[in-house]
Amino acid sequence: MHNLTVPSVLKAWIDQILRAGRTFLSTPAGKVGLLRDRPVFVGIASGGVFTGEKANQPDFLTPYLSALLGSIGLKTVQFLPVQATAFLAGDRATLAREKALAALDLTVMRKLPCPIV
Numbered sequence: 001m002h003n004l005t006v007p008s009v010l011k012a013w014i015d016q017i018l019r020a021g022r023t024f025l026s027t028p029a030g031k032v033g034l035l036r037d038r039p040v041f042v043g044i045a046s047g048g049v050f051t052g053e054k055a056n057q058p059d060f061l062t063p064y065l066s067a068l069l070g071s072i073g074l075k076t077v078q079f080l081p082v083q084a085t086a087f088l089a090g091d092r093a094t095l096a097r098e099k100a101l102a103a104l105d106l107t108v109m110r111k112l113p114c115p116i117v
Helices: 009-019 061-071 089-104
Strands: 024-027 030-034 038-045 077-082
Touching: 030 061, 038 061, 061 077, 077 089
Parallel strands: 038 077
Antiparallel strands: 024 030
């Protein structure tokens, strides 16, 4: 997370992926995604805390990514935050990473109609 939202390199990638007529259609009712849904796992590292009761900054990243991925048809999105990295010593950083990985819900892989290749 850079300055409360996506890093510029990720924004450049997004601008290449969201293409009218290729990854979404514009309709009077809004965007319709052209990609079939599949699990998307987004790892987020943040120096501060942006979720939970100790949040000290707003979270603009996860709603933004959910909206843009949904607009191209990717609706099964899981966020794996590792927060307060500015305050973590080496051993605590490893524990935070393991906690984020343990939160993965891989059952979404079985719920989709098409196999992921």
